[in-house]
Amino acid sequence: MLSTLGLAASATEADSRREKGIETLERITGATGNSVVNSLSDISPELGDWIVDFAYGDVFSRSGVALCTRELATISALTALGNAQPQLKVHIEGALNVGCKPEEIVEIIIQMAVYAGFPSALNGISAAREVFTKRGITLSSASPR
Structure with missing residues (x-):
């Protein structure tokens, strides 16, 4: 049961990161950022995920x-x-x-x-x-x- 709760919390956290990342990416770059991320889907979708989740979801969206x-x-x-x-x-x-x-x-x-x-x-x-x-x-x- 504990591991199931941990997975659910982890999935919710990942979803939140993704949402913040997409929102921040769009606020800064408009459609351009999404185009860059989407252009990676055929060769390196992970790189696109990192851009959205880490660069924009974790770093650019910080409030400091x-x-x-x-x-x-x-x-x-x-x-x-x-x-x-x-x-x-x-x-x-x-x-x-x-x-x-x-x-x-x-x-x-x-x-x-x-x-x-x-x-x-x-x-x-x-x-x-x-x-x-x-x-x-x-x-x-x-x-x-």
Whole structure:
């Protein structure tokens, strides 16, 4: 009996993780995140499950930091990596979706020139430009100093 209760609790916990993960993924990425997860179903559905359950159900959905801050941190990391352009664009979109300002995104990417190098920052700015153009966002040419 005890093991049956443990399995039921575990299944309920997994369902809750999945629900939080899907909700958070959709809030940040809209349909894009689900498309990425679904595109993995034929080759690695487990990877898709981990993205939803762990990344979005366990980490992104935590209450300790606002989603905008989490997205800016993610943009920093992906810019610094320098080899994750598709994911960077998704998270620039996500940052805008959760209320980050375009100027904040640009400032975070500029700061990465100090820690990750100019090539990474230039690639990040290029990704931001693509997302902003797609959304019809224009920035004033005068940046704060």
